[in-house]
Amino acid sequence: MSVESVLMLTQKYSEGEKISEYCQRLASHLEDEGVETHLVCFGDEDVDEKVGSVNLHKFSFKMHGDNYFSWSMLLQSRFMEKIDEIVEEEDVDVIHANNWPTLPASLTASKLHELPFVVTYHSIEEERGMDNPHSHQISDLEWEGIEEASFIVVHKDKTKEAMEVYDLPEKKVKLLANEDWEKDVKKLYDRAAQVNSNLQNMEKEAEDNHGNFDAYVGVSSE
C-alpha cells in the first residue's frame, strides 16, 4: 500500500526552527512521491494555507498554562479539534507526531479515527537529562507513544541509546541516520498503513460474518 495523505503534527512551525525544517524536508519529498502533507501546529492566528509542499493548518490558543508542560497539555484539545476537521474532509492515511508535545492528541486521534501512528523523537527526556520538574510526566508520555506507535523514528545514535531504558522490540525503533532518510520514512508510512488496513479488513470481515460461526472460524458449512 502506498499512502496518499499524511497528517503531521508539530507544536510550532517557523522558518529556521529545527523540527519545522525537518517537516518541510519530509513534506517536499512526499510531494515528489505524490503524497499530500497536512501539518497542524500552534500559531498566533488561525490559518489554513499551502506553504511550499505543506498544507499548513495553524490554530491559535489564548490560554496560558502555569508552565510549559501544562501549556503544551492544554494545546491538545485544539490539536484534536483541528485533526478532527481535517480527517472529516481529507482521506488521511497516517498520523505523524513529532516529540512529546504532539503526542497526547496524536494518540487519541489515532484511536478515534483508527489511523496508524508514527512518531519521530528528535530527542527524548532521558537524553535531555531528566532535569525538568515535569520530566517524569514527559517521559511517561514518551513511553505511551513508544507503546502505541507503529514505528518510532530517531535520527541520532544518542536518542536510540537513551531509548534502551525502555527495553523495546528492536525493529520498532528505526534509526535513520542516512542522507535520504525521507524515503525510509515514506516506506514506514506505507508499511504501517498496510498492516492497519489489513487488520481493519479482517475485523470488518469478522463483523460481516458475525452470527455465522462456521464461516467466522473458516469452516465450510457443508
Place this chain on the structure above:
Amino acid sequence: MLTWEYPPNKVGGVAAHVEDLSKTLNEMGHDITVITFGEEEESEVKDGIEVHRINAKEGPDITSWVLMSNHRMQKKGVELLKEKDFDIIHAHDWSAVPAAASLKEVTDAPMVTTLHSLERSRVGSIHSDMSKLINDLEWYGAYEADKVITVGEDIRDEILHHFSVPEEKLHHVPNGVFADKFQKGNSVRDEIALDWEIPVLFVGRLCHQKGVRHLIEAMPKVLDKKPEVKFIVAGGGGGVDHYRNMAESIGVDDKAYFPGFVPDDQLIDLYNSVDATVMPSVYEPFGIVALESMSAGTPVVGSHVGGIKQTVVHEWTGLHVEPANPDSIAWGIEKAISDPTWNDWMGKNGKKRAEEKFTWHRVADMTLDVYDKAIKTK
C-alpha cells in the same frame, strides 16, 4: 460523567455528589458511565454504573497531574465511543474540563459542566500562575459547555459576573441527600461527652474556607456563657495541627476535640449524638454538611453564605450567623442549644426539609431537565 474524584477516592464533596447522582439516574433507567482517576487502570460495573478508572503519573504540581489525567480520560472516552454513543458529556469541576471539551468536539453530544466551587473564592483571589490556570479552566468549562450547572445561587451569580456567561446557560441545581442514610446512626453521646456536657459538631476540611479559625475564636465566648459545651472538630486536611495548636494557645484545647478525618459510619453516629452542627464557612457554594445534619434531625448554625442560605432556614431549621465573625458564631451556637424544646423542634423541621426539598430524585429530575435543554440547544 467525567470527574477526578469518585468513591473510594474522596477529597471533597464532588465524589459523593457524582456517585449519588449517578446512582439515582441509573435507578431512573438511564445508562451512566463514569470516567475517573484511580490508583490503577480498571473498569467495573458497580450499582449498575460503569466506572472506568484511569491512572496518571503524579507530577510536581496538581495542574500538570490533572492535565495528564485528562489526556488519559479523553483516550478512555474515545475508546468507549467505539462501543456506545453518549447523549451527554458531563464534566464536574475544572479538573475534568479539558477531556470533556475534547470529547464534545468528537461526538455530537452536548457538554454540561457542573461547577461545584470557584478557585477565586476557594483561595480568596487569583494570586498565582496555578490559580490563574485553574480559574481559566473554570471559565473554559463554562464557555465550552452547552449548559452550566451550579450547586448554589451565589456561585451562579459569581459565574455570571466573573465569566460573563449568558444567563440562559446557567442552571441552579442543588445538591441532594439520601436522608435515611443519616438517620440510621446510633447515639455515641456517652462516648464523646460527659453526662453534663453538650456536644457541638463541626465537619469539614480544616482550612481557611471552612472558617475553622473563626470557630476557634468563638469557642471561649461560648464557653464563657455555656461551660458545658464540648466541640468536636471533625475533618482532615493539612490544617489539623495548626488548628489544634490554635485551640491550645487560646486555652480551649480541653473543650475542643480534633479526631481528624472521620469515616462515614462514625460521622453518621456523630450527627445523631450532638445538639448542633456548626458551619462557620467563609465560602460555601453548597455545603452538604447542612443537609446531612438536618437529615439526622440536628439543627445547623451556619454562616449566611452560599448554599447555607438555601438549606438552612433561620430560626426554623437552625440559625444563620455572620461569616468570619466569632461573636456572631458564638451567639448562634449558644442560642441553638439554649432551649432543648426549640432545639428539638428545629431538628424536626430540618429533617422534614431535607426529606422533602433535597431528595436525590428531585435533584436528578432537575439535572435531566438541564440535559434536555442542552440537547435542544445543541
